[in-house]
Amino acid sequence: MTPEIANTRLSDDAFAAERRGVLQSWPTGAAVDFGAGVARQQSLPESKRFSAALAQAHAEGRTLLQPRAGVALLREHTALMNGLSPHCDLLPTTVDAYTRLNRYEDAQTGIDRSRAVGTSLLNGFPAVNHGVDGCATLVDAVDKPIQVRHGTPDARLLAEITLSAGFSSYEGGGISYNIPYAKTVPLQDSIRHWQYCDRLVGRYEEHGIRINREPFGPLTGTLVPPFVSHVVAIVEGLLALEQGVRCLTLGYGQAGNMVQDIAAMRSLRKLAHHYFQDAGYDDYALSTVFHQWMGGFPEDEAQATAVICLGALAARQARVTKIIVKTPHEASGVPTLEANIAGLRATRQMVNMIADQARPDSADIAEEAEIIEAEVHAVMRRIYRLGRGDVAQGIVLAFEQGVMDVPFAPAQANAGSLIPVRDNRGAVRIFDPGNVPLPKDVLAFHRDKIGERAASEGREASFDMVVDDVRAISASKLIGRPAA
Amino acid sequence: MEQGYKVILGVIGSDCHVVGNRILDRALSDAGIKVVNLGVMVSQEEFVTAAVGEGADAILVSSIYGHGEIDCAGMRERCEERGAGDIVLYAGGNLVIGKKDWKEVEALFLDMGYDRVFRPSVNLAEMIAGLRRDIDLRRVPQLGHNSAAFDTGAPFLDAR
Numbered sequence: 001m002t003p004e005i006a007n008t009r010l011s012d013d014a015f016a017a018e019r020r021g022v023l024q025s026w027p028t029g030a031a032v033d034f035g036a037g038v039a040r041q042q043s044l045p046e047s048k049r050f051s052a053a054l055a056q057a058h059a060e061g062r063t064l065l066q067p068r069a070g071v072a073l074l075r076e077h078t079a080l081m082n083g084l085s086p087h088c089d090l091l092p093t094t095v096d097a098y099t100r101l102n103r104y105e106d107a108q109t110g111i112d113r114s115r116a117v118g119t120s121l122l123n124g125f126p127a128v129n130h131g132v133d134g135c136a137t138l139v140d141a142v143d144k145p146i147q148v149r150h151g152t153p154d155a156r157l158l159a160e161i162t163l164s165a166g167f168s169s170y171e172g173g174g175i176s177y178n179i180p181y182a183k184t185v186p187l188q189d190s191i192r193h194w195q196y197c198d199r200l201v202g203r204y205e206e207h208g209i210r211i212n213r214e215p216f217g218p219l220t221g222t223l224v225p226p227f228v229s230h231v232v233a234i235v236e237g238l239l240a241l242e243q244g245v246r247c248l249t250l251g252y253g254q255a256g257n258m259v260q261d262i263a264a265m266r267s268l269r270k271l272a273h274h275y276f277q278d279a280g281y282d283d284y285a286l287s288t289v290f291h292q293w294m295g296g297f298p299e300d301e302a303q304a305t306a307v308i309c310l311g312a313l314a315a316r317q318a319r320v321t322k323i324i325v326k327t328p329h330e331a332s333g334v335p336t337l338e339a340n341i342a343g344l345r346a347t348r349q350m351v352n353m354i355a356d357q358a359r360p361d362s363a364d365i366a367e368e369a370e371i372i373e374a375e376v377h378a379v380m381r382r383i384y385r386l387g388r389g390d391v392a393q394g395i396v397l398a399f400e401q402g403v404m405d406v407p408f409a410p411a412q413a414n415a416g417s418l419i420p421v422r423d424n425r426g427a428v429r430i431f432d433p434g435n436v437p438l439p440k441d442v443l444a445f446h447r448d449k450i451g452e453r454a455a456s457e458g459r460e461a462s463f464d465m466v467v468d469d470v471r472a473i474s475a476s477k478l479i480g481r482p483a484a
Numbered sequence: 485m486e487q488g489y490k491v492i493l494g495v496i497g498s499d500c501h502v503v504g505n506r507i508l509d510r511a512l513s514d515a516g517i518k519v520v521n522l523g524v525m526v527s528q529e530e531f532v533t534a535a536v537g538e539g540a541d542a543i544l545v546s547s548i549y550g551h552g553e554i555d556c557a558g559m560r561e562r563c564e565e566r567g568a569g570d571i572v573l574y575a576g577g578n579l580v581i582g583k584k585d586w587k588e589v590e591a592l593f594l595d596m597g598y599d600r601v602f603r604p605s606v607n608l609a610e611m612i613a614g615l616r617r618d619i620d621l622r623r624v625p626q627l628g629h630n631s632a633a634f635d636t637g638a639p640f641l642d643a644r
Binding site for chain 2: 097101123180181182183220222296332408409410412416463466467470471474475
């Protein structure tokens with residue numbers, strides 16, 4: 001069946017009609033006024049504009065650092081941001097789990113209880129409940145560009161409120177904030193809701209306000225082969241461009257093998273330009289973001305810091321525009337300000353030491369990039385064919401048929417038949433492609449690489465190997481080798 | 485005839501972490517245990533309804549996001565209400581917020597009526613072997629007789 005979705009720009013009438021419903025879905029929506037939002041964004045100094053910071057870093061070849069953080073109450077969250085600010089280049093505002101599920105009443109209970117006990121009982125900042133005024137107070141109180149980071153399949157009201165308040169970057173996308181974050185949300189619904197968010201950003205762009213958009217790169221953060229996250233990034237980029245977005249940051253989560261990670265970042269830029277220009281877009285700004293290790297962390301803080309530093313090294317070697325920084329408290333839950341600062345300082349030291357060194361190149365990196373490009377082209381071809389040229393329809397059908405498949409994802413819309421495993425050098429390979437149409441020679445390459453490891457460990461490649469890999473970093477190794 | 489083993493598996497509450505769930509599903513299935521996997525974001529009611537409906541031998545509850553203490557409380561009582569009070573009940577994951585002494589966490593969950601409590605670092609083969617033993621211990625002994633052999637097909641007249 002053809003999905004009821006198309007990669008076409010939402011008409012002004014359709015957007016306006018939908019907007020009335022969105023703004024009425026919670027009382028704080030009433031305070032949103034697009035004209036006031038534009039005026040508010042125009043009044044921000046250049047130093048608070050995300051797109052300007054990214055453009056400057058790109059031009060100067062610098063790598064910017066950004067932490068993740070968010071707490072329930074405005075005053076505490078502002079203090080957290082100002083505590084982080086001297087140690088980073090870009091500020092986040094991580095949104096709580098209730099807001100991500102549009103459960104604003106529960107978020108309000110969380111705010112009230114947090115006020116009563118004097119400490120945050122939410123795992124993020126409930127921006128919708130704080131409303132335009134609360135968010136504007138926050139933006140005024142900080143001295144750096146600030147971004148909304150969340151995990152929300154329907155983030156329309158959150159976008160209206162935060163952009164109107166002066167946030168200048170918005171993370172997420174219809175695929176990347178559904179497949180790893182939701183269980184039963186139909187993919188075409190989340191894509192449609194994100195077309196609204198992108199159209200809103202497009203409207204700001206048309207009024208001279210450049211808002212940065214960042215599809216969520218790492219997906220499930222667990223043995224994700226680079227081509228899988230690249231396809232999602234490219235498709236979400238195409239969907240955003242169609243709605244008028246012009247400032248995109250595409251992301252990737254560290255897989256752990258240096259050669260593969262550098263090749264992944266290089267191929268991501270190249271592939272994105274290829275598909276964007278092929279679709280007729282040439283007036284966009286593209287930057288990249290590298291997420292330090294998103295899987296399980298060691299409990300020991302010194303060991304966790306080593307994981308952070310490996311990410312910093314790979315990111316800088318790959319010349320990314322931005323790094324999302326982890327903390328030494330990663331294994332034990334929501335980090336403190338001090339832990340966040342420690343992660344930023346370790347990353348900064350690493351980046352500074354590598355900054356001026358030669359950019360590494362090798363036949364290994366080139367080969368790895370070739371493989372990734374062949375994989376992305378094969379899947380993108382099938383997506384376009386399934387959608388008869390429409391990438392929105394194509395991606396919905398691709399997930400339905402397992403042509404696109406994200407490992408370890410909770411969504412029922414995802415087949416979960418593709419199984420990855422590390423090879424003998426720690427690169428992520430395809431153990432079972434499921435229904436993903438990878439070329440025969442590429443699959444043979446993966447099989448050979450996995451074979452090398454199986455031989456070296458004296459065991460057959462099996463799901464045990466995958467399980468060992470998932471748990472390896474917390475146990476201080478990259479590859480899950482059997483105990484000697 | 486050897487009896488099979490059937491378990492209900494799921495991640496409780498509003499938690500969408502699915503990696504451990506997929507690994508457990510695979511490991512249990514590979515070990516010959518029938519798994520009814522409810523996936524992520526599962527309520528207590530869904531766990532118990534599935535256990536009763538499927539006639540399962542055990543419920544295996546995972547929680548990673550820190551709200552396990554709230555989400556898992558009262559599960560044993562709910563099983564009792566539905567007539568499945570003696571079902572094997574396991575909990576595992578990062579069950580509480582922040583760094584806490586494991587002995588305390590374990591005691592807390594044993595006290596709630598869970599039979600065993602596991603950290604993410606658990607050895608899966610040992611866990612599965614223990615699960616079979618725990619299930620066997622709850623079973624009514626089947627001492628070689630076959631009760632179907634006593635069924636004559638005659639109606640129970642005195643039940644009318």
